[in-house]
């Protein structure tokens with residue numbers, strides 16, 4: 001069979017968080033360019049919940065699909081529990097199914113945009129893309145694929161691995177006024193673990209067993225621990241599992257070859273460093289990038305690559321991860337001290353993309369100094 005050929009102005013490889021955020025930002029523009037998204041999946045299924053902090057009065061464009069907001073988050077160890085409450089910031093969750101539905105509907109209503117499902121990209125030569133559905137040629141390509149060949153799992157120096165269940169309990173269980181951000185924190189072997197609890201209602205919530213580790217493990221390896229923790233919390237049979245959420249997210253700098261974007265071939269999303277190195281949070285960074293990329297196009301400029309964090313802030317992120325890697329047995333103490341000493345709003349800015357020197361200084365003052373000094377003098 002002969003290959004079919006297609007031309008478009010902008011071609012996005014991968015219709016996940018980055019590709020669809022770009023489509024949603026593009027839909028609000030007056031640009032007269034054709035935009036095609038090639039997505040390998042045959043259809044979208046709910047596969048994750050994106051959570052992050054925004055200011056309560058922020059002009060956030062996905063407020064219509066926020067699943068739940070909280071202004072309080074809790075930390076705990078087996079010995080004690082403490083909370084942060086903020087008037088300025090809220091922790092919000094977007095369910096991926098709502099985000100995918102919104103994007104699909106928006107693309108359908110926009111004559112300039114086309115989403116092609118079940119269309120895996122095979123080979124790339126310049127801006128010519130070979131797929132099983134034909135050959136695409138575009139003036140601008142935005143590559144957001146979480147390409148399995150780019151094994152950040154093997155190329156990162158530290159990982160966040162989690163395995164969780166979204167559950168429906170048979171009787172009231174969750175306190176839905178407060179997120180369990182890092183509960184049951186403990187040091188385990190060469191790693192640090194905690195339970196992340198997102199209560200959507202008194203009977204619905206996501207419970208994730210999370211590990212920060214330098215050893216690459218499979219999320220599935222954490223299933224036993226998760227089951228054990230849930231049994232302790234809810235009991236054996238008092239819940240139904242609605243959805244399993246799992247991932248390995250890279251932390252610290254990626255060791256893989258950094259892909260070089262040009263003005264007509266842009267790498268974006270996780271593979272382009274969109275995730276915060278010290279936390280794995282990425283949604284807000286991706287959302288902000290998509291908006292600024294479209295604004296740049298409107299101004300006739302090149303689509304920008306990710307804004308680098310300030311070098312001070314990036315240095316601290318990397319030093320933070322190096323410290324956890326070198327002194328895993330200090331992890332619990334570091335997180336306990338940090339989350340107790342830092343005020344709620346300062347903590348949010350630290351977890352978000354703050355570049356404010358004063359926030360960074362407060363973090364340096366708050367953390368226990370010895371493990372950080374040890375990491376400073378350790379060459380790797």
Ligand SMILES: Cc1cc2nc3c(=O)[nH]c(=O)nc-3n(C[C@H](O)[C@H](O)[C@H](O)COP(=O)(O)OP(=O)(O)OC[C@H]3O[C@@H](n4cnc5c(N)ncnc54)[C@H](O)[C@@H]3O)c2cc1C
Nearest residue numbers: 014015016017018040050051120121247269270281282283
């Ligand atoms: C389970 C999970 C939970 C997360 N939770 C949070 C959170 O709470 N808060 C937060 O800020 N961040 C979170 N993240 C991190 C980050 O925000 C997400 O990973 C985000 O989806 C990254 O966006 P992306 O566009 O890089 O990748 P994706 O959203 O994964 O999109 C990549 C797309 O490329 C497609 N693709 C791959 N190969 C091809 C190919 N050859 N051809 C065509 N298409 C292809 C994939 O099917 C996919 O749709 C989470 C990540 C995961 C995995």
